[in-house]
Structures are given as C-alpha cells and as structure tokens.
Amino acid sequence: MSVDATTVRRIAHLARIAVSDAEVPHLQGELNAMLAFVEQLSEVNIEGVEPMTSVTPMEMKKRGDVVNDGEIAEIIVRNAPDTVNDFFLVPKVVE
Amino acid sequence: MTDLTSLTIAEAREGLASKSFTACELTDAHLAAIEAARVLNAYVLETPDRAREMAKAADEKIAKGDGGPLVGIPLGIKDLFATRDIRTTACSKILGNFIPPYESTVTSQLWRDGAVLLGKLNNDEFAMGSSNETSCFGPVTNPWRREGSNTTLVPGGSSGGSASAVAALLCMGATATDTGGSIRQPAAFTATVGIKPTYGRCSRWGIVAFASSLDQAGPIARTTRDAAILMRSMAGHDPKDTTSVDIAVPDYEAAIGKSVKGMKIGIPREYRLDGMPAEIEKLWSDGAQWLKAAGAELVEVSLPHTKYALPAYYIVAPAEASSNLARYDGVRYGLREPGKSIIEMYENTRADGFGDEVRRRVLIGTYVLSAGYYDAYYLRAQKVRTLIKKDFEDCFAKGVHAILTPATPSAAFGIGEKGGADPVEMYLNDIFTVTVNMAGLPGIAVPAGKDAQGLPLGLQLIGRPFDEETLFSLGEVIEQAAGRFTAPKWW
Numbered sequence: 001m002s003v004d005a006t007t008v009r010r011i012a013h014l015a016r017i018a019v020s021d022a023e024v025p026h027l028q029g030e031l032n033a034m035l036a037f038v039e040q041l042s043e044v045n046i047e048g049v050e051p052m053t054s055v056t057p058m059e060m061k062k063r064g065d066v067v068n069d070g071e072i073a074e075i076i077v078r079n080a081p082d083t084v085n086d087f088f089l090v091p092k093v094v095e
Numbered sequence: 096m097t098d099l100t101s102l103t104i105a106e107a108r109e110g111l112a113s114k115s116f117t118a119c120e121l122t123d124a125h126l127a128a129i130e131a132a133r134v135l136n137a138y139v140l141e142t143p144d145r146a147r148e149m150a151k152a153a154d155e156k157i158a159k160g161d162g163g164p165l166v167g168i169p170l171g172i173k174d175l176f177a178t179r180d181i182r183t184t185a186c187s188k189i190l191g192n193f194i195p196p197y198e199s200t201v202t203s204q205l206w207r208d209g210a211v212l213l214g215k216l217n218n219d220e221f222a223m224g225s226s227n228e229t230s231c232f233g234p235v236t237n238p239w240r241r242e243g244s245n246t247t248l249v250p251g252g253s254s255g256g257s258a259s260a261v262a263a264l265l266c267m268g269a270t271a272t273d274t275g276g277s278i279r280q281p282a283a284f285t286a287t288v289g290i291k292p293t294y295g296r297c298s299r300w301g302i303v304a305f306a307s308s309l310d311q312a313g314p315i316a317r318t319t320r321d322a323a324i325l326m327r328s329m330a331g332h333d334p335k336d337t338t339s340v341d342i343a344v345p346d347y348e349a350a351i352g353k354s355v356k357g358m359k360i361g362i363p364r365e366y367r368l369d370g371m372p373a374e375i376e377k378l379w380s381d382g383a384q385w386l387k388a389a390g391a392e393l394v395e396v397s398l399p400h401t402k403y404a405l406p407a408y409y410i411v412a413p414a415e416a417s418s419n420l421a422r423y424d425g426v427r428y429g430l431r432e433p434g435k436s437i438i439e440m441y442e443n444t445r446a447d448g449f450g451d452e453v454r455r456r457v458l459i460g461t462y463v464l465s466a467g468y469y470d471a472y473y474l475r476a477q478k479v480r481t482l483i484k485k486d487f488e489d490c491f492a493k494g495v496h497a498i499l500t501p502a503t504p505s506a507a508f509g510i511g512e513k514g515g516a517d518p519v520e521m522y523l524n525d526i527f528t529v530t531v532n533m534a535g536l537p538g539i540a541v542p543a544g545k546d547a548q549g550l551p552l553g554l555q556l557i558g559r560p561f562d563e564e565t566l567f568s569l570g571e572v573i574e575q576a577a578g579r580f581t582a583p584k585w586w
Contacts, residue, residue: 001468001471003462007462008458011458011461011462011465012458013442014461014465015417015445015457015458015461016421016424016438016441016442016445017442017445017446017449017454017457017458018439018442018443018445018446019446027455027458030455030518031455031458031459031462033517033518033519034409034455034459034518034519035459037406037409037519037522038406038407038409038410038472038476039406040402040403040406041403041406041407041410041475041476041479042475044400044403044475044478044479044482046475046478046479046482049478049481049482050478050481051474051477051478051480051481052477052478052480052481052484053477054308054338055294055308055480055484055533055534055535056293056294056295056338056340056535056560058295058338058340060337061334061337063334072196075196076427077427078194078196079193079194079196079427079428079429080426080427080428081425081426081428081429081430081431082431088426088427090426090437090440091433091434091435091436091437091439091440092437093437
C-alpha cells in the first residue's frame with residue numbers, strides 16, 4: 001500500500017500537524033518508504049495468532065479509589081503558556 | 096592524586112569509604128571535565144550548583160557512616176527523565192522550558208541511594224533516533240574517532256549523550272532508556288556497557304513516554320560491575336507504574352564473577368546477515384569462544400521471525416508514539432504557536448515544535464491506527480510480535496540460558512552519513528537490538544573489540560525474563576577476556 005498527496009494531508013490533519021503544500025511530496029516519499037519497508041509483514045502467516053496486548057504476563061493492578069493527592073492547581077498550571085486564575089487559556093472555542 | 100574521573104564506580108566507592116578523597120572532590124573533578132568537553136555536546140544542561148550541594152550532603156553522610164550504595168557517585172541523567180525543578184525537554188523544542196514539579200521514580204531512587212546529579216544529557220528528540228542527530232540541541236560527538244582521522248562520528252542513539260559522557264569520563268555512569276536499542280547501540284558505539292532490563296523491571300513513571308509497551312530505563316557505565324551497581328538502585332516496583340513488576344530486586348553485583356560453567360548459550364542463525372562485515376563475524380565468534388573457554392556450552396538456535404521484528408517495530412512504536420505525543424498541544428506546557436482557532440493553534444504548535452523524525456513517526460503512527468488501516472497494519476504487527484516473543488520462549492524452553500549476538504551491524508558512522516535520503520537506512524542500525532524490546536526481554540551490550548579503523552564494537556547478550564543476573568555474569572566474562580577500551584582524549 002502507498003499514500004497519495006491527499007492522504008498525507010488527511011493524516012497530517014488527524015495528527016494536528018500543519019503541513020505546507022511544498023512539504024507534501026517530500027513527506028509522501030518518506031511515508032511510502034516506511035510503508036514499503038513494513039510491507040514484508042504481509043508474508044507472515046498470522047492465522048490463529050493472538051495479537052500481543054501485554055509483553056509481560058501480569059494482571060492489571062488496580063489502585064484504591066481514594067483521593068491521595070490534589071489541591072495543587074498552582075503547580076499544575078505553572079508550566080502552561082497562558083493561564084488566568086489557575087485555568088489554562090486557549091483560543092475561543094465556542095462562538 | 097590520580098585523575099578521579101577515570102575511576103570506576105566500584106573504585107570510587109572504595110576511595111570514598113576509605114576517605115582517600117571526598118565526594119566534593121570527586122564531583123568537582125567531573126564538573127571540570129564537563130566544562131572542558133563542551134565540544135562533545137553531551138550535556139544539554141549542567142547543574143553544578145545542585146551537584147556541589149548534593150556532594151556536600153554525601154560527604155556529611157559518609158562522615159556519619161550512613162551513606163547509601165551510591166553515596167557521592169556523580170551521574171548524568173538522560174533528558175528524558177523528569178527532574179524536579181530542573182529543566183527537562185526530551186531534547187524537543189515542543190517542551191521548551193518545561194520545569195517538572197516532580198521527580199521520575201528511577202532518578203528519585205538514585206538520589207535516595209546518595210548519587211549526585213551532574214546535569215542532563217543529550218538524546219534524540221523524544222528518544223526517536225539511532226545517532227543522536229535528531230536532538231533540538233544538535234548532535235552529540237562520539238569521543239571515539241577512526242585512527243588517523245578527524246571525522247566527527249555519532250555516539251549512536253537515542254541515549255547518545257549518556258554514552259558519550261560515560262565514555263569521555265564526564266560522569267561515572269548515566270541513566271538511559273531503550274525502546275528499540277537506544278541503550279545498547281550507543282553503548283556498542285562508545286565501548287561502554289549498557290543494559291536494557293526486562294520490561295517492567297524499572298518504573299517508567301516520570302520518564303517522557305515514547306512507545307509505552309517497549310520503553311525501559313537502564314544504566315550505561317564503563318564496566319559490567321558498575322552497570323550492575325546502578326541497576327540495583329534503578330530497579331524496583333512502583334505503584335505509580337501499573338506495568339512495573341512487584342518482585343524483589345536482587346543484588347546484581349553478586350552476579351559479577353559468578354561461574355558460567357554449564358550454561359547453554361544460544362547462537363541464533365538468523366542473526367548471520369548476508370554481507371555482514373567480516374570483523375563483526377569475527378567479534379561474534381571470539382565472544383562465543385570466550386564464553387566456551389569459561390565453561391559455557393554453545394548451541395545453535397533458531398529465531399525464525401527475526402527479520403520481521405524491525406518492520407513490526409516500525410508500526411507498533413510509531414502507533415504508540417502518535418498516541419503518547421498527542422499531549423503536546425500547546426495548552427498545558429511547552430511551546431505554543433498562535434492560530435485563529437484552537438485547531439489551528441494545535442497544528443501550528445505541533446508543526447513548529449516537532450522535528451522531522453518525530454513528525455514522520457507521528458504521521459505514520461496516525462496512519463496505521465486510522466480507520467480502515469488498523470487491521471492491516473497495527474493488528475497484524477501485534478500478531479507478529481506474539482510470534483517474535485514465542486521464538487524466544489521456544490528457545491529458552493530448550494534450556495538455553497542466554498543468547499549471544501552482535502550488538503550492531505557496524506561501528507559508529509559519521510554525522511550526516513545515514514538516513515538522509517531514506518529513513519529506513521538509519522532504522523537498520525537497530526536490527527539486532529529491536530527483537531529484545533518486542534519480546535520484553537533483558538539485553539546487555541558489552542564492549543568486545545575494535546574494527547579495522549580502531550572503532551569499538553560490542554556484543555549483545557539476551558536473557559530470560561527477569562534474569563539480568565545471568566547477563567551480568569556472562570558480560571563480565573566477555574569484559575575480562577576482551578579488556579576495557581578507553582577513547583584517546585583529543586578534546
């Protein structure tokens with residue numbers, strides 16, 4: 001399988017990465033090189049094989065349903081590019 | 096006094112205990128070495144004030160006789176580990192000036208045991224790379240050069256800063272991480288020892304995530320013993336990482352010097368590649384003979400799905416990365432590039448903040464997870480991964496204790512030499528190491544010789560799950576037989 005220019009633009013939008021028209025042919029070539037490389041997986045017989053979900057056999061641990069941290073809003077927002085009163089600020093979402 | 100920076104951790108531990116020198120003297124010697132080696136670009140942040148403060152505290156503890164196992168030992172930390180109040184960037188522009196308000200579990204255990212932080216080490220952006228050339232701080236220089244040449248070589252990656260700093264005596268040991276070979280390949284390129292432990296052995300909490308089902312932390316050091324010392328402090332159960340395993344941490348150092356007599360060592364025929372350089376072939380057979388001379392038994396084994404590990408990895412790892420890196424959106428931390436709408440702000444931020452390699456992987460990961468392609472790519476790769484793991488299980492079930500392979504298909508190469516036209520050319524560096532991550536197994540790279548140009552080459556030993564001790568015992572045999580290799584100082 002290979003990707004065309006329209007697909008490259010669609011994936012970039014899904015991944016929320018702006019891509020200029022000038023960059024598309026180059027990216028298309030790189031992605032197709034990767035896809036050509038992984039193409040060899042189609043020759044593996046995977047009939048009846050379970051997909052791996054956990055590389056180490058273990059039961060998912062569950063933690064207690066208790067509050068053991070918090071009241072640190074000021075610390076949480078400290079690294080944010082734009083804040084007001086312990087809130088993250090973003091461009092207007094609702095008109 | 097001999098140069099304190101050339102000591103091993105084990106030797107420094109003795110010197111500190113016998114009061115031959117102080118932790119402050121040891122740290123100062125390293126800070127001076129770092130300052131004189133900035134041309135290598137191994138450190139992206141030096142923390143001399145913190146280092147002196149920690150060394151002073153270590154001296155006080157030593158005086159009281161209550162120092163931990165790493166008391167006063169100066170270390171470098173890969174910039175993928177969150178360090179409280181100290182800038183942590185994953186060497187990506189998108190994290191900008193991120194100052195974590197928390198400490199990664201692995202580093203907190205090193206400080207608990209008395210170690211000293213010298214600074215943060217360079218790496219490929221988000222650990223995506225095999226040459227340390229994708230870092231937003233620029234490439235790292237390998238202290239090793241070809242004989243009679245001034246060409247600047249890469250230290251490997253992604254833990255290139257860790258490997259370079261350890262090899263150039265800019266720290267006594269370093270933390271590193273390994274998703275497809277990022278500890279073992281740079282260790283092989285710099286004549287250092289690097290171990291990727293079993294998946295679940297070290298907590299991933301507070302380490303910037305790349306591909307969560309593959310990422311593991313481990314040490315890079317100058318000797319097998321030093322790696323064992325660091326491993327003991329780094330490993331252990333952490334309730335904050337649900338994939339961290341709740342089993343006791345052994346005294347890995349006790350495995351150093353232990354007899355390997357009667358151990359069965361697998362030599363996998365699928366690792367004998369067409370066109371493999373003769374010097375890699377020779378290194379591999381030398382290693383096998385050293386282990387045989389120490390009493391181990393060599394057996395040929397087969398790992399039939401080996402050739403599919405790298406292509407499966409280049410589906411699984413980018414898929415997980417595309418999901419993990421969704422968090423960098425210009426809202427909660429790091430870079431923000433303005434846009435007219437919130438979507439445009441996301442897109443501009445991520446376009447400007449991610450480098451080319453990261454962007455490439457996020458895009459391919461997004462593609463293989465997208466509707467209509469998930470089954471053909473991601474699901475198929477996860478099934479192939481099951482087969483790769485089964486290859487190893489079958490091999491261990493036949494009584495094999497460990498598997499011996501070359502660590503890399505070549506020695507270190509020049510900056511800008513690989514991957515310019517085709518990204519896959521760079522990916523092939525990890526051909527011998529990536530299987531281990533896919534199967535969640537422990538793997539160690541140990542220096543074993545040099546190529547015709549005088550560059551170091553390493554061997555890899557792959558172990559059973561949670562049997563790092565056997566790898567340390569076998570690694571020590573190779574180290575004793577091959578000797579140690581130190582880069583001639585030119586900087």
